[in-house]
Every structure is written in structure tokens, then in C-alpha cells.
Amino acid sequence: MKMNFRSGAICGIVLAASVAAASAQSNVRATIEATNTKFGAALAAGKPADLAALYTTDAMAFPPGSDIVRGRDAIQKMWQGVIDSGVKSAELTTTEVDSQGTVAHEVGNYAMKDGAGKVLDRGKYVVIWKRDGAAWRIHRDIWNSSMPAAR
Amino acid sequence: MKMNFRSGAICGIVLAASVAAASAQSNVRATIEATNTKFGAALAAGKPADLAALYTTDAMAFPPGSDIVRGRDAIQKMWQGVIDSGVKSAELTTTEVDSQGTVAHEVGNYAMKDGAGKVLDRGKYVVIWKRDGAAWRIHRDIWNSSMPAAR
Numbered sequence: 001m002k003m004n005f006r007s008g009a010i011c012g013i014v015l016a017a018s019v020a021a022a023s024a025q026s027n028v029r030a031t032i033e034a035t036n037t038k039f040g041a042a043l044a045a046g047k048p049a050d051l052a053a054l055y056t057t058d059a060m061a062f063p064p065g066s067d068i069v070r071g072r073d074a075i076q077k078m079w080q081g082v083i084d085s086g087v088k089s090a091e092l093t094t095t096e097v098d099s100q101g102t103v104a105h106e107v108g109n110y111a112m113k114d115g116a117g118k119v120l121d122r123g124k125y126v127v128i129w130k131r132d133g134a135a136w137r138i139h140r141d142i143w144n145s146s147m148p149a150a151r
Numbered sequence: 152m153k154m155n156f157r158s159g160a161i162c163g164i165v166l167a168a169s170v171a172a173a174s175a176q177s178n179v180r181a182t183i184e185a186t187n188t189k190f191g192a193a194l195a196a197g198k199p200a201d202l203a204a205l206y207t208t209d210a211m212a213f214p215p216g217s218d219i220v221r222g223r224d225a226i227q228k229m230w231q232g233v234i235d236s237g238v239k240s241a242e243l244t245t246t247e248v249d250s251q252g253t254v255a256h257e258v259g260n261y262a263m264k265d266g267a268g269k270v271l272d273r274g275k276y277v278v279i280w281k282r283d284g285a286a287w288r289i290h291r292d293i294w295n296s297s298m299p300a301a302r
Contacts, residue, residue, distance in 0.1 A: 060258070062275045064215065064295040098279075100251035105279050107211070107291060124213045126277050126293045128249075128256050140258060142277045144215040144295040 028104050029097040031136050032129055036092040036108075043090045046083050052076035055138045056130050062142035088115040092125075102131040103139075110143060121145050179255050180248040182287050183280055187243040187259075194241045197234050203227035206289045207281050213293035239266040243276075253282040254290075261294060272296050 035054055042050035052072040055061075061069040061078060069078045089112070096107040106129060111122040125143035129136045186205055193201035203223040206212075212220040212229060220229045240263070247258040257280060262273040276294035280287045 062295060065298065065300040067297050068275055098254065100254050103249065103251050105256060124219055126213070126279065126291055128277065140256070140277055142293050142295065144213060144293065146218050147216065149216040
């Protein structure tokens, strides 16, 4: 009887853990998508410091055509450069989020547009997110264009 | 006394779990680096099917300048194209591995060379790995060049 009770309790715990894990995945995705909305708003507002604040303090960005960018100050300068180049909006479309504890990876598509809505670049990205209290922050950020390279 | 024993036992379990986790991280990194060595050997041998076998069956690759490549058959064709373009070797240098259970992410640098050892491209990559039994396979694979874009 004691064993049965224990087995039942363990089953209950395992089932509760599975339900909790699925719910956690869904919450993580919602939080990441909400953060991406903030990202789009900060870019549209031309506020690179607000963009940098969405990253971890020891984040790395991997922009095409240049070396690795490390830390929020450098990441802020990188986004300032993107804004200065004429990008007025970024559409981020999440296609996959998989979280394990305090780490998650996201796969998505992006489109960068100018003030007239013309697509300057479109491509795909992979972001490694880290949980920071109730927030999730961008920890590793890599992307590349899906448009044919200039010849 | 019972509480003390329990606390001690729980402490022991937590400590053992921490040591096991650190050891697991180190083992995962070693397995990933060994798999990257196989990757380099398969590329040098001009065997794109061997490269594709290092990926999960539902893997995605994100090559610069083109759309997402899905599944082993398409990934094999992608690497055939790279080999046909004159790439004879790839040096992969892992700079970070962080694993959580059956998922890990790797950050690294690459250099692609021709038969004479000339660097055709160098850049950085992020790979999401998935555990498959004793092996780890490439599940999401994105990279971009650190060389200035052609104008």
C-alpha cells in the first residue's frame, strides 16, 4: 500500500512536471515574442540604448561582414550604425523556441525596412536567450541575409 | 538528528549533481569537438553524405545569401555545392559550449580554405546540437562571414 501510494505520488509528480514544462515552454515563447516587440519598437524609435538593454551584459552579436561584437556598449554602437544606415523598422517572426531551464534558443525570420517600407534586407536568425529574473535577455545573436550576395 | 541526516544527504546529492553537471558539460564539449573533427575530415575527403550524417534528420542550415535548408538530403546538396565551389578544408574552432540536458549550443569560428591553403572565407557560427543516444548531432546551423561584403 505504501509502495502504491509512493508510485502514485511519483507518477503525479512526473505528470505535473510534464504539464509544467509544456506550460513553461509556452510562457518562454510568449515572453520572447513580447521582447521582440519591444525590440521592434526601440528600433523604430531610433533608440539603440533601449535595444542594447534587451541583451545580457556579456552578450555577443555576430553581424555579417564584421567581427564579433561583445557587451552592451558595443552592441548599442552596432545598432546605432544600423539605424544610421537608414533602417527604420525590423519585423521579427519567431518560428521556433525551445527552452531548457534558464536557456532558450529561438529561430526566426527578419525583414529590415527603410522609412518608406522598402525591404533593405531580409533573412533568418538564431538567438540564444538567457533568463534574468522574470525577463529573458538576448545572449547570443546571429543572423544572415537570405538575399543573393552582391557580385 | 533525522533532519541533520536528511540535510546532509540532500547537500550531498546537490553537490554530486553539481559535480556531475560540470563533468557532463566537459564531456559534451569533447564530443562536439570530436564531431567537428569528423566534419573537417568529411569535407576534406569531399564526402557531403558524411557531412549530412552529422546532422539530425530534421536539421536546418541557414546559409548566407539563400533560404533555409531543411533535412539531410538538402544539407548534403548544400555541402556538395560548397565543395564544388573549391572549398577543400574547414577549420572549426569552438569557443563556447553550453549544454542543458539533451540540447547544447556551440559558438565558434571557421575558416574555409582552398587546396592551396588560401582562406576563401572566415567567420563565426552558432550551432544548436541535440543528443542522439551517445552522439550529438547538429540541429540548427547558422554562420556568417567576418570578411567585408563585396561592394
